[in-house]
């Protein structure tokens with residue numbers, strides 16, 4: 142959702158390669174993946190603010206700037222907006238410029254009490270040009286700047302934030318304070334980037350990754366004032382506060398397509414590395430699993446009597462997969478709950494509950510809220526997250542980072558595999574700590590995990606068969622997915638991928654549920670993917686799923702069967718067999734998911750859709 146970039150550079154630098162506008166437009170393009178419907182920029186221009194904004198893509202903003210350029214300023218802010226209050230129009234786009242053209246504000250999030258604040262401001266004679274909550278926040282900021290903050294933009298921001306309810310990141314520049322940006326965050330992302338004689342702000346580090354890898358994460362309810370050479374953080378009460386510095390471990394090239402047709406395609410191909418990197422450095426000299434990041438007292442972890450995984454979308458399906466492994470290895474009851482349902486259900490959570498929050502972006506507001514709720518109930522929370530400096534790790538007691546690199550495509554792929562891998566590490570660690578598994582058993586499972594990147598690569602190497610099927614089925618109006626045990630969440634994930642990027646009806650079912658209803662959907666020509674468990678696993682499951690294939694084939698389904706090498710029992714019932722390498726039962730999701738991703742990507746591409754930016758969806762869902 143909304144992307145934010147800010148830049149402050151030092152004047153009189155020889156050999157200057159960029160100005161504020163260059164940095165901001167570049168940053169906004171990198172943040173496009175978050176999803177947005179309008180874009181805008183503002184720069185300090187002498188005694189006033191120069192700004193341009195447009196509904197549509199950054200390219201539309203570029204067109205405006207080509208005709209109506211802005212000056213080479215060294216201070217500016219930019220924004221990509223995902224409409225919440227007020228539709229995606231030029232007027233509602235950010236920045237919002239108030240105070241007689243001297244103050245510009247961009248905003249991510251929702252100011253929940255904006256309507257009361259607006260009434261108060263209207264009563265005092267202020268007028269509004271847009272329907273947005275942002276203009277209300279900007280007007281309030283201007284009001285404080287000109288009254289009780291006496292021209293101090295940081296103080297004005299502090300007073301403003303004390304009045305705002307909801308979740309927000311705000312960036313402000315004022316022509317009367319032309320060397321700085323003042324920014325604030327509450328339950329909404331903001332990261333500081335540190336350069337040489339220049340500093341940056343971004344919704345995430347992609348906003349400034351072309352310029353620096355040195356970043357600082359801010360806490361909640363904090364305000365930062367950046368100049369070209371310094372930054373200062375305070376809390377909403379004005380007390381000095383500290384940020385947490387970190388170094389970004391990937392570079393700008395990792396956020397490029399690298400020759401692939403789409404980010405989604407590239408990210409599918411990144412998966413062997415994503416799993417490998419997530420496993421890196423997890424063993425000590427004695428071969429014990431170590432999770433250095435898990436800064437929760439071992440005695441607390443030993444007492445855990447319930448695990449609740451909270452997540453949304455694909456991350457929740459990764460949680461469903463992990464549940465099978467965690468219960469099997471640790472013998473601790475494990476639930477998976479959609480984060481947005483969790484706190485409204487009044488869940489039974491206490492000091493003995495371990496809540497695991499899965500999130501690629503680390504910014505999914507539903508999950509942030511679930512984490513906060515869990516901690517309020519006394520539970521410890523471990524985040525599994527792909528984004529350093531994001532909100533969910535910050536709000537949690539500990540975080541295991543996945544090392545999938547930046548995921549740009551809206552449809553999550555490599556994050557899913559990396560989340561399963563990291564959740565498995567957590568499960569194994571708990572099993573080790575609580576003595577549910579002997580060291581040699583843990584090592585054996587870790588070896589099985591370590592073998593997965595190569596097997597995932599084998600699946601990818603066979604992509605042509607699946608791509609051809611995707612293209613051939615471009616006109617299908619519905620595709621069904623069946624799986625059992627760990628294959629069930631894989632089926633759900635396969636269906637979600639197709640829904641979100643190909644816009645066709647797709648449903649995942651537990652194969653055992655077929656006869657309880659879904660089989661009625663099967664008619665002549667209905668494509669059905671079936672994820673077949675290994676015949677070497679729980680054998681009765683394999684034969685039951687093979688029977689399911691027979692049942693649906695007999696009713697006219699086109700069966701697309703994902704089965705492991707050597708499983709010939711499926712051959713006679715399958716229209717198409719997609720082979721994956723042999724793997725232990727719990728590892729199979731890391732393989733069986735990949736053809737489903739490739740299929741969805743190929744089918745959506747054949748339909749002519751932009752697979753990276755599906756309609757109506759945003760990469761980071763930062764509102765509830």
Ligand code: M6R
Nearest residue numbers: 454455456500501502505552553
């Ligand atoms: O960033 P998160 O992992 O918290 O995101 C959760 C979901 O919004 C996300 O997985 C979504 O379902 C994807 N678009 C699925 O491809």
